[in-house]
Amino acid sequence: MTSHYEVIVIGAGVAGIYQIKRLADLGVEATVLEAGGDLGGTWYWNRYPGARFDSESYTYGYSFSRELLDEWRWKEKFSGQPENLRYLNHVADKFGLRKYMQFNCRVDAARYDEARNLWHVQVSDGRALTCRFLVLTLGLLSIPTLPRLEGMGSFKGRSFHTFHWPHEPVDMAGKRVAVVGTGATGIQVIGEIADKVGELTVFQRRPNWSAPLNNGPISDADMADLRRRYDEIFATCARTPGGFEHEPDRRGFYEVSREERLALWDELYDGPGFGIWLANFREIFTDEKANAEFSEYIADRIRRRVKDPAVAEKLIPRDHGFGVQRVPMETNYFEAYNRPNVHLIDLGETPLVRETETGLRTTEDGGERDYEFDIIVYATGFDAITGAFDKIDIEGVGGMKLADKWRTTISTFLGMMVHGFPNLLMPSGPQSGSASTNYPRGIETGVNWCTDFLEHVWAKGYTRFEATEAVEKRWTDHVTGMYAMMLMRRAKSWFTGYNSNVPGHEQGTIRYLVYNGGSPKYVGIINSVAAKGYEGVTLGASAPPGNPPHSYGEVSR
Numbered sequence: 001m002t003s004h005y006e007v008i009v010i011g012a013g014v015a016g017i018y019q020i021k022r023l024a025d026l027g028v029e030a031t032v033l034e035a036g037g038d039l040g041g042t043w044y045w046n047r048y049p050g051a052r053f054d055s056e057s058y059t060y061g062y063s064f065s066r067e068l069l070d071e072w073r074w075k076e077k078f079s080g081q082p083e084n085l086r087y088l089n090h091v092a093d094k095f096g097l098r099k100y101m102q103f104n105c106r107v108d109a110a111r112y113d114e115a116r117n118l119w120h121v122q123v124s125d126g127r128a129l130t131c132r133f134l135v136l137t138l139g140l141l142s143i144p145t146l147p148r149l150e151g152m153g154s155f156k157g158r159s160f161h162t163f164h165w166p167h168e169p170v171d172m173a174g175k176r177v178a179v180v181g182t183g184a185t186g187i188q189v190i191g192e193i194a195d196k197v198g199e200l201t202v203f204q205r206r207p208n209w210s211a212p213l214n215n216g217p218i219s220d221a222d223m224a225d226l227r228r229r230y231d232e233i234f235a236t237c238a239r240t241p242g243g244f245e246h247e248p249d250r251r252g253f254y255e256v257s258r259e260e261r262l263a264l265w266d267e268l269y270d271g272p273g274f275g276i277w278l279a280n281f282r283e284i285f286t287d288e289k290a291n292a293e294f295s296e297y298i299a300d301r302i303r304r305r306v307k308d309p310a311v312a313e314k315l316i317p318r319d320h321g322f323g324v325q326r327v328p329m330e331t332n333y334f335e336a337y338n339r340p341n342v343h344l345i346d347l348g349e350t351p352l353v354r355e356t357e358t359g360l361r362t363t364e365d366g367g368e369r370d371y372e373f374d375i376i377v378y379a380t381g382f383d384a385i386t387g388a389f390d391k392i393d394i395e396g397v398g399g400m401k402l403a404d405k406w407r408t409t410i411s412t413f414l415g416m417m418v419h420g421f422p423n424l425l426m427p428s429g430p431q432s433g434s435a436s437t438n439y440p441r442g443i444e445t446g447v448n449w450c451t452d453f454l455e456h457v458w459a460k461g462y463t464r465f466e467a468t469e470a471v472e473k474r475w476t477d478h479v480t481g482m483y484a485m486m487l488m489r490r491a492k493s494w495f496t497g498y499n500s501n502v503p504g505h506e507q508g509t510i511r512y513l514v515y516n517g518g519s520p521k522y523v524g525i526i527n528s529v530a531a532k533g534y535e536g537v538t539l540g541a542s543a544p545p546g547n548p549p550h551s552y553g554e555v556s557r
């Protein structure tokens with residue numbers, strides 16, 4: 001069995017699939033190591049009811065193949081998990097990518113060997129592999145986190161994090177079900193299962209601003225039209241900050257009348273997807289007064305949809321304005337609370353105390369209260385963006401650990417390279433253009449840039465690259481500076497690196513994880529770095545004799 005590769009890619013999700021496609025096309029000796037039992041990443045793992053795109057399906061799919069665009073038929077405007085996984089499998093099969101992938105291969109450690117200019121990759125099945133170049137496509141939300149709660153594991157019924165939702169159907173009819181967490185995931189689950197379970201109890205610590213997804217089927221005629229317009233659609237995605245079709249309203253918030261603002265908001269509320277967030281006035285993101293006025297508009301919408309005024313008030317966020325955290329898109333979410341079998345527990349008033357053998361315990365009136373369940377669903381989020389990097393023991397030059405380097409401040413060059421970690425690429429890494437945008441659009445950009453870069457390295461005969469400390473600092477300062485303009489910098493959300501369940505990630509320290517400059521600016525910067533011969537990246541041919549040669553151009557598979 002091969003133990004040395006020119007390139008090892010870690011992760012067979014949306015990014016890893018496209019990365020191996022590009023490498024396979026170049027005839028590079030490469031493999032993808034995937035911890036899961038099959039490909040698909042996010043769409044392989046998250047099988048909870050209601051899991052679906054918040055991106056328009058036809059803007060989420062890959063854009064690299066006209067044939068693929070012409071043959072794949074999206075059935076819904078916002079496609080659900082089973083279909084999304086089928087799509088990714090179709091892509092892998094169509095382009096013959098599966099043969100490059102190794103499943104059930106969790107990478108425990110990756111160590112850069114300076115003397116041999118190689119990466120040593122340790123796989124959980126005991127194998128030790130080597131490669132010249134290591135590409136990390138680990139996913140932004142691939143390390144789920146459970147509450148740090150006393151008694152976790154003591155519940156005798158069924159319980160799972162949404163990320164680990166069982167592959168076989170879960171019978172919830174007539175069951176007493178708890179959902180803990182009301183982020184994008186909890187909001188999708190709750191809207192979907194409220195009318196399918198016996199009793200549903202929602203444990204909400206902080207409400208989230210949420211607005212209708214307005215999903216619907218795509219007819220044959222719609223699909224034919226989308227196919228005709230694909231070039232135009234992707235061109236629009238490329239010029240919008242978020243990589244979506246939704247373009248910000250460029251009129252000044254204060255230049256139009258209140259009536260005009262309301263007219264736009266009514267239209268957006270009834271429109272599809274993230275329009276309400278991203279096709280809004282730009283001041284929503286930066287100006288407290290504008291944000292407060294719009295937040296009050298959404299609060300009224302919630303009041304109109306939730307019959308019990310006391311429940312409605314509990315569902316309205318008080319600690320942050322609309323859109324400063326990732327906006328969950330919902331279907332029947334607020335109406336769920338009008339059902340007699342759905343109960344809302346406000347953990348702000350009565351915090352969780354522990355998991356018990358029969359359910360969950362909260363405080364109540366100076367004492368405690370037990371809730372009994374058949375199933376507990378934890379929709380409690382992820383050790384976002386850096387979690388999957390921290391999970392692998394990644395060691396660079398001089399024994400430096402990536403997890404240590406990033407412990408207090410994240411620093412990268414373009415979100416794709418790290419000083420001290422030569423020959424390592426992250427097409428959708430922290431501080432890259434992917435995290436805060438329509439993910440596949442950002443991924444294609446990142447994978448293309450990294451692959452073009454590797455082609456450059458191979459063409460020039462280099463075997464080693466490393467971003468300089470100076471450019472890394474400049475990029476990180478730029479990323480940090482972008483936060484300063486945004487109201488989101490004060491939010492407790494995974495965009496600012498907050499997670500109460502991960503020691504050190506509790507509120508208090510902003511972690512500058514995402515690039516807020518928007519896709520066009522990001523693409524402009526990375527393209528200009530490439531145009532200047534990868535300025536800021538030290539390139540060298542440092543492999544001592546005897547090393548395995550790189551196999552660019554020699555297809556040995």
Ligand code: NA7
Nearest residue numbers: 141147148181182183184185186205206326379380381382
């Ligand atoms: P999120 O958005 O991080 O939401 C997690 C939710 O779980 C949120 O409501 C949290 O409340 C809640 N939570 C987390 N820990 C606890 C504990 N210990 N007790 C009670 N409640 C808790 O994760 P999602 O999976 O919903 O969404 C992640 C992304 O996936 C999403 O943005 C999309 O891009 C796809 P909190 O707000 O912290 O008070």
